[in-house]
Amino acid sequence: MYSYSFDYQRAADPKSAVAALSANGDAKYLAGGQSLLPTMRLRLAQPAQLIDVTRIPELKKIAADAKTVTVGAAVCHADVAENAEIRRVLPALAALAGQIGDRQVRALGTIGGSIANDDPAADYPAALLALGATVVTDRRRIAADDFFVGMYETALAPDELIVAVEFPVPEKAAYEKFPNPASHFALVGVFVAKRADGVRVAVTGAGSSVFRATGLETALSANFTAAAARSVTVAPDDLNTDLHASAAYRAHLIPVLAGRAVERAA
Ligand SMILES: Cc1cc2nc3c(=O)[nH]c(=O)nc-3n(C[C@H](O)[C@H](O)[C@H](O)COP(=O)(O)OP(=O)(O)OC[C@H]3O[C@@H](n4cnc5c(N)ncnc54)[C@H](O)[C@@H]3O)c2cc1C
Numbered sequence: 001m002y003s004y005s006f007d008y009q010r011a012a013d014p015k016s017a018v019a020a021l022s023a024n025g026d027a028k029y030l031a032g033g034q035s036l037l038p039t040m041r042l043r044l045a046q047p048a049q050l051i052d053v054t055r056i057p058e059l060k061k062i063a064a065d066a067k068t069v070t071v072g073a074a075v076c077h078a079d080v081a082e083n084a085e086i087r088r089v090l091p092a093l094a095a096l097a098g099q100i101g102d103r104q105v106r107a108l109g110t111i112g113g114s115i116a117n118d119d120p121a122a123d124y125p126a127a128l129l130a131l132g133a134t135v136v137t138d139r140r141r142i143a144a145d146d147f148f149v150g151m152y153e154t155a156l157a158p159d160e161l162i163v164a165v166e167f168p169v170p171e172k173a174a175y176e177k178f179p180n181p182a183s184h185f186a187l188v189g190v191f192v193a194k195r196a197d198g199v200r201v202a203v204t205g206a207g208s209s210v211f212r213a214t215g216l217e218t219a220l221s222a223n224f225t226a227a228a229a230r231s232v233t234v235a236p237d238d239l240n241t242d243l244h245a246s247a248a249y250r251a252h253l254i255p256v257l258a259g260r261a262v263e264r265a266a
Contacts, residue, residue, distance in 0.1 A: 007049040011056055014138045014161055020051045021159045029053050029161065031074055031113035034105050059112065059163060064089045067169055073112025073162040081106065091266055092173035092191070093131075096123050099177060101184050112162040115147070118154050118209065120240075121185040125210035127167070127175065129202035130191035134166045151208045170195045172265035176257040177205070180244060187245050188253040192216075192261040194224055201258055206239045206250040216258050226259035 008030075011017035021027045027049035030036060039045045053059055059074035064085035071080060071093075080086055081098035100106055100114075100123050114124045115135065127133070128144040135142040138161040147155050156162070170193040177189035186205030190213070193200045199220040201213040219228045234254045236247035245253075 002043065004046055006047055008052065009049060010052045013056055014058060014163055017051055017053050017056065018138050018159055018161050020049070021161075024049045027051055029116070031110040031116075032076060032105075032108035033113075034101070034109040035113060035117045035119065053112070053161065054110070061164070062086065069093065069167040069169060070164050071111050071167070072164050074110050077101070077106040077109050077111070077114075078103075080111065089169055090131075090167060090173070092175050092193075093127055093167060096127050096175040096191070099123065099175075099179070099184065111165055115165070116154060116156060116162055118148055118152050119185070120151050120207065120209050121180075121187070121189075121205040122210075123175070123177065123186060123189055123204060126186075126189050126191035126202040126204040128165065129210050129212060130193040130200045131167045131170060131173065132193075132195070132200060133168070135162055136164045136166060137162055145212075148210050153209070168195070174261040174263075174265040176261040176264070178253050178257060188250050188257060190254060190257040190261055192220065192229075192258055192265060194220075194265060199224060203254055206254060208238075208240070213254060213258070216255065220258070220262065224262060224265075226262045229259040229262050230255050232258075 028047040030050040030052045054074045059072045061072040063070045069090045077097040077100045081094050087094040133144045135147050173193040175191045177186040188206045189204040191202045201216040203213050204210045215232045219232050232255045234251040236251035239247035239250045241247045
């Protein structure tokens with residue numbers, strides 16, 4: 001039987017979490033464990049130490065006002081989905097969180113773990129990118145446009161700890177995804193955000209990493225209607241083909257889902 005041992009440490013505050021990780025080059029932060037633990041079970045990662053960040057009070061906070069929604073890195077998906085203030089101020093974000101995985105994944109998985117992992121089919125990256133969010137870490141603020149670098153790759157330094165994500169509140173927004181029926185990961189997911197300075201559209205599940213759909217942004221900034229979204233043609237050239245869907249099918253879905261998001265935007 002396969003087994004290996006590792007140390008487990010529970011951090012009380014961001015400073016001690018970062019110090020513990022910096023002291024052990026082979027350590028990893030542990031949040032909900034919904035991505036990291038399967039990776040360890042598959043023997044794709046064997047960290048010598050896990051530093052649990054889910055009991056750090058600063059990482060558990062949610063705050064919302066008319067301009068900004070702030071979600072602590074260790075807030076689980078279910079708490080975002082059910083939070084009354086987020087549902088009132090930024091309902092698209094609550095609805096997105098409520099569509100992640102299943103009940104168990106939503107009860108354990110966190111926003112910080114999701115964006116640090118940066119799975120190309122994860123839902124939260126689309127919200128961060130479309131809303132123009134800011135990732136707040138233990139040492140700096142990173143614009144979402146600079147945060148997602150590539151497949152499973154972010155701008156984070158190896159020991160950098162995500163503390164929170166700040167979302168500016170848009171005029172209207174919605175997220176539509178075509179989920180894989182088994183995992184609920186996005187075959188394609190499209191987040192549309194209408195802001196005072198124009199419309200931003202981010203697509204997940206279709207490429208090697210989340211990306212902005214500039215053709216849709218231009219069309220929807222001129223005319224915020226489902227028909228305008230559906231009139232846009234997306235080239236399949238850089239999109240994924242896998243056993244779930246071809247690049248051409250994903251390219252077809254992007255304007256269709258964008259049109260549905262425009263219809264539902266609130
Ligand atoms: C069956 C199943 C279905 C799923 N379906 C979906 C889905 O439909 N949509 C979707 O988006 N996701 C889905 N997921 C993934 C899920 O959302 C995970 O919660 C998420 O990918 C990782 O979050 P976590 O809190 O579990 O992080 P962990 O697994 O604990 O950690 C993931 C990575 O992030 C790092 N990390 C964690 N917290 C921090 C932090 N604060 N700062 C810096 N680094 C940190 C860890 O070191 C690790 O490298 C699914 C997962 C499963 C198991």
